[in-house]
Amino acid sequence: MATQRTLSIIKPDATERNLTGKINAVFEESGLRIVAQKRLRLSRLQAGEFYAVHKERPFYGELVEYMVSGPVVVQVLEGDSAVAKNREVMGATNPADAADGTIRKMFAENIERNSVHGSDSEENAANEIRFFFSDIEIVG
Ligand code: CMP
Numbered sequence: 001m002a003t004q005r006t007l008s009i010i011k012p013d014a015t016e017r018n019l020t021g022k023i024n025a026v027f028e029e030s031g032l033r034i035v036a037q038k039r040l041r042l043s044r045l046q047a048g049e050f051y052a053v054h055k056e057r058p059f060y061g062e063l064v065e066y067m068v069s070g071p072v073v074v075q076v077l078e079g080d081s082a083v084a085k086n087r088e089v090m091g092a093t094n095p096a097d098a099a100d101g102t103i104r105k106m107f108a109e110n111i112e113r114n115s116v117h118g119s120d121s122e123e124n125a126a127n128e129i130r131f132f133f134s135d136i137e138i139v140g
Pocket of ligand 1: 059116118
């Protein structure tokens with residue numbers, strides 16, 4: 001298995017409920033290492049650009065408003081097959097479909113307020129990491 005990096009975002013519904021530590025514990029228990037992390041408030045421009053791939057979807061406007069509604073914690077996770085591992089640990093996008101023990105099953109409120117984002121491919125991970133972090137901010 002190859003060591004990879006993936007981008008994770010702990011979303012406003014989770015920071016609002018003070019769940020950052022509990023979510024990070026799930027990552028660490030799964031073997032993922034948090035090799036960069038910062039808490040910030042996204043601007044509408046940043047949130048819109050980050051989710052530009054969903055621009056034509058009916059939920060795009062609401063998604064952007066939700067992502068700027070409170071602080072987020074952006075992080076780089078590192079480990080064996082980190083992209084797939086993180087998606088496994090997060091669970092399905094809709095918490096109603098998420099498996100027991102996953103972050104979204106345990107913490108998400110609904111399909112939008114679903115507590116975490118994770119990159120969906122190695123290529124997107126590289127782009128999303130670059131969106132938030134410079135190389136010197138990532139310490140493996
Ligand atoms: P995320 O994995 O960050 O990718 C896109 C986000 O859009 C998703 O998590 C949800 O927060 C949000 N979203 C809202 N409605 C939907 C929907 N119907 N399908 C997929 N994503 C949705």
